[in-house]
Amino acid sequence: MIQYSRADAYVDETLNTFADGQGPTGDELLTVDLADALYQRQGKAIVLALTADQAAAIGVKLDSDAALRVTITPDGKLLLGDGTAVPDVTIRWGGAQTLSIEGAVHTTGVIGSDSGLDITGDADVSGDVSSASVHTGTVTATGDVASASVHTGTVTATGAVTSGGQPVLTQSSGDARYVQPAALPRMDLGYYVPAGWGQFWRPKRAAAQAGTGKAVVACVGSSSTQGLYSSNLVSTSFVGRLTTALQTAYGDGGSGFFSSGRSSQFLGAAASTTAWGAITGNLVTAVGTWNIGNPYGPGANYLYNATNGNSITFQVRGSTIRVYTLGGGGRVNWTYSIDSGTAVAVNDSGLSTGTIQVTTIAASAGTHTVKITHNGTNGNFLSVCGVTGENSTGVVVNNYGLSGAGSGTYADTTPEYGTALWNGGPEYPADLVIYALGANDALAGLAGDSWATNLRNYLQQVKDGTTLGGTKALGNTDVLILMQHIGAYDLATYKWQDYIARARGIAESYGAALVNMWPLGRNSWNYWNTLGYWGNSAVVGTAGTDTVHMSDAGHAATANALLPVITA
Structure with missing residues (x-):
């Protein structure tokens, strides 16, 4: 052993060093006081340089410990304990950081x-x-x-995950203008859900479940949203499945909007139309000649006729019924009857310009038939957009899907009847909007920027529009953009990826969620075909080889992809 002594201003103590292979005995340990004194004298940390074959460079323990608490080895490993016991070791940052x-x-x-x-x-x-x-x-x-x-x-x-995922944004607890995010976001395959999404939808959903309020969902889309080629447009389409799941969990808010687009006039003569027409409540029933009108108001359509006595009948469920007609511009008076009851006369608005007219009818709870009859001069038009049935509490899902619709169909901002105002916009607002348009745009080769502009026009009204009467939207609607599995529908134009890229940007701009079924379906028509997800127009509900429309199984897969987001 080699010993030397050196005077120190703070401590007078002998520092021992040891030759190779030797070490200190129990009473020759380097004390904390001595190490501190050496540090203050030298002005730098104590560095021990050892060859790699040496044992532990530094060991730390209390006098009463049988084993070392901390060991630093020459190769840079920090060891806690000696492997035979669990020492009381805590690593903690001393300041405010982690x-x-x-x-x-x-x-x-x-x-x-x-x-x-x-x-x-x-x-x-x-x-x-x-x-x-x-x-x-x-x-x-x-x-x-x-x-x-x-x-x-x-x-x-394997246990519970109560809040695992992306970081939650926080806010001042004293600022009540902004809702504290209730759930963490998702950014896994096919999903983009930002932190705080659902801040408007979830409280309304909770009130619906408690029986103290109503939560409204608006579904805007084309034929797949309308339900093609499910076996039942009301119950086995993906919107129908969402409705059943939400109303089972949170309460029955009524049947929602029954569009004139659910008619043989819009869907045409086909085996699928015949099958749906045989199911009570799937299609409107018409007496006389009814023609397709313009993309106005809720549902972006209306049926019209010009013959006194011609009628159209809807089936809805709820204690409040509303009939949506295009009034004014020389249109006629009409009547309605509930469940084959006495006809009640309704006067046309008499406005000089065609404007959506809403007629509200109180009814008993349950399912009702609503018959609307032309009651004016032959040659003048009665134009009917659709009928809703709603209850005072629960969840109501309004399906505005229309076969053949594109993004431009719902981008009209005309104050009197604009579709952007009436399908989740301020004239007929929703707490949650599901936007699923674009397939027909891709088929037509619409540019990605044009598709994005149409979506922006629609969302502008949903979030910040103003009704004809001056009521302003306050942005309190959550938005979910659904990009369906495009299958083999855009193989002539290859536009779908352009829409998806822009959908992600718009989702980030609006704090909207995005569910992209295309990568969830492996971007493969063939893959979904093996699962039986493509529809069959000849036998609705069954698996077929349609290029984009879904079978019952495909609609179920889409609903199952949406529900974890909507119910989170």
Whole structure:
């Protein structure tokens, strides 16, 4: 052993050094006081340089400990304990920041709520995880996960995941203008759901479930939204399945909007139309000649006739019934009867310009037939957009889907009858809008920017429009953009990816959610074909080889992709 002594301003003590292969005895340990004195004298940290074949460079323990608590080895490893016991070791950042670890964390213990752990690698934990921030890796736990913030990875657990995922944005608790986000977002395959999405829809949904309010959903789309080629346009289409699931969970708000577009006039003579017409309540029934009108008002359509006594009948469910007609411009008076009751006369608005006219009818709870009859001079028109049935509480889903519609169909902002105002916009507002347009645009080769402009025109009215009477939308509608599986529908134009790219940008701009069925279906018509998801126009509901319309199974798959977002 080589010994030397050196005077020190703070401590007078002997510092021992040892030759290779030798070490200190128990009473020759380097004390904290001596290390501190050397640091102050030299003005720098104490550095121990050892060859790689040496044992532990530094060991830390209390006098009463049988084993070392902390060991630093020459190759840079920080060891906690000696592997035979569990020492009482806590690593904590002394300031306001979290402890940052660059690399993976593998532990059989628990990452606790007071750890504030910030990890660049993976966190593989056999216990519970709470309040851990993982930047680029994944969190895998056999316990529960609570408040694990994963910036670009995923969270999996055999226990409960109460808030694992992307980081939640926070706000001042004193600012009541903005709703605190209630759920973490999603950015996995086919999904983009930003933090805070659902801040308007969820409270309305909760009120519906409690029986104290009503939550309204507006579904805007083309033939697939309308229900082609499901076996039942009301119950087995993806909108019908959403309606059943939501009303089962949160209460029956009524049948919602029954569009004149659900008619043989719009759908044409086909085996599918015949099949739906045989199911009570699937299609409107008409007496006399009714023709297709312009894309006006709710449902972006109307049927019209010019003969006194001609009628059209709808079936709806709810204690409040509303009839939507295009009034004014020389149109006629008409009558309605509920459940074959006495006809009630309704005067046309008499306005000089065609304007959507709403007639509200009180009814008993339950299902009703609503017969609307031309009651004016022959040659003058009665124009009917559709009928709704609603209850005072529960969830009501209005299906505005129209076969053949494109994004421009719902982008009209004309104050008297514009479709953007009446299909989830301020004239007929919703708490949640599901927008599923674009397939017919892709077939026609519409440019991506034009599609995006049409969507923006629609959303502008939904979020910030003004009714003809001056009522202003206040932006309190959540939006979900649904990009359907395009199948083999755009193989002549290849526009679908252009719409999806713009849909993501618009979703980010509007705080909207995006569900993209195309990658969920592997971007493959063939793959969905093996699953029986494509429709059959000859035998509705069954698997077929349609290029874009779905079977019952395909509609179920679409509803199942949407429900986890809508019910979260």
